[in-house]
Amino acid sequence: MKDIVLLGATGSIGRQTLDVLNSHRDAFRLIGATARQSGEALAALCADHPLEQVAVSLEHQALFDRYPHITCYDVTQIDKLVAHAPKTAVIVNALLGSAGLKPTLTALKRGMTVLLANKETLVVGGPLIKAALAEGGGAIVPIDSEHAALAHCLRGRCVEDIDKIIITASGGSFRDMARAALAEVTVSDALKHPNWSMGAKITLDSATMMNKVFEVIEAHVLFDLPYEKIEAVLHRESIVHAMIHYQDGNILAHLGPADMRIPILSALQGESCLPYRSVFDITKIGSLHFEPIHEGRYPLFDLGMVVARAGGLHLATMNAANEVAIELFLAGRIQYLDIEAAVVMALDHFPNEPVTTLEALLARDQAVRTYISEHFQEGDSR
Ligand SMILES: NC(=O)c1ccc[n+]([C@@H]2O[C@H](COP(=O)([O-])OP(=O)(O)OC[C@H]3O[C@@H](n4cnc5c(N)ncnc54)[C@H](OP(=O)(O)O)[C@@H]3O)[C@@H](O)[C@H]2O)c1
Incomplete structure (x- = not known):
């Protein structure tokens, strides 16, 4: 029985x-869980799972008064x-944005296993994460x-044998729209992902292709591969999720339906093979398409890759500007193309420096959030 903190x-x-x-x-027992604003949904879990710890925004904490055994x-x-979780518990990090960094670092320094969905952690804090992995094991x-x-695709092989890896991108909500039309798109247009049903922020990140930049960085940190060996391509069907070209000429690809329960179960189960019925009929798919991501089509992808290669605090700058701009767009306060503008503005304003400490990184994250919020509050963006 694995103890899980979600x-x-x-x-x-x-x-x-x-x-x-x-x-x-x-196989699994949920002993910890967190939410930010969805206090009722979090409290509903208490009746069904042996929770020992929860975290939620202050205004929802009274909901837990009737569970005195839960911290x-x-x-x-x-x-x-x-x-305070048992060291043997597995942490599933499904938080949104750079808020996921500190808990991940804490878990890794304690030698715990983190099942990571929260890619922003690796985008902003790659060097700190690597140090925490080395320190805590x-x-x-x-x-x-x-x-x-x-x-x-790496099972039974080693990273040294890789010639290159390819990760695929659906192209997002506006993949078939001319760039000129993007100035007028609405929040509800932006949230219509062609293949996946996901949270609002990642759906927006898929539309701008910032998500693919994040995933390239994620692959760079997770698999210790140089950027030259990581390629992203457009694949509108989202059936092949990634492939590895090995130096011996073999190419292994991973196929599956757009269902996150599959990678979640894979991460949770480790070496076992627990049953899950996925709906997948290759004969109904017909054909699969792949094409390059053309320069200029997704400006945040082009810019993001330059920032990724440079590394340093610019990654935290880019991420924080993107997070704030997406919140503002979702709140109807800025236009879709202002998301790009916000990222460019922040990168122009803040200097790039190496990531030395968590404190410096969090200070930059906060400074960028304030800078972008104040800029758009003043209404001088358009
Ligand atoms: N969704 C997908 O299919 C998918 C696929 C691959 C990777 N990912 C990655 O997984 C992560 C989560 O994505 P998601 O789509 O599940 O996001 P989501 O639907 O927005 O859920 C985010 C969760 O984090 C909580 N949260 C939000 N902001 C927080 C903060 N500042 N501090 C603490 N908790 C906070 C939310 O609480 P409330 O509900 O109370 O607001 C919610 O429980 C992201 O990094 C995303 O890129 C997602």
């Missing part, structure tokens, strides 16, 4: 993780919850579908 239990990945846990109650932390202190298992696919 960070971000009320989000898209969190809820799908709960589906998987509920289907395998003989309730503020949502900003998820790292404390992780620090913990492990990261990817949940992101492309990286879970790569992990499958």
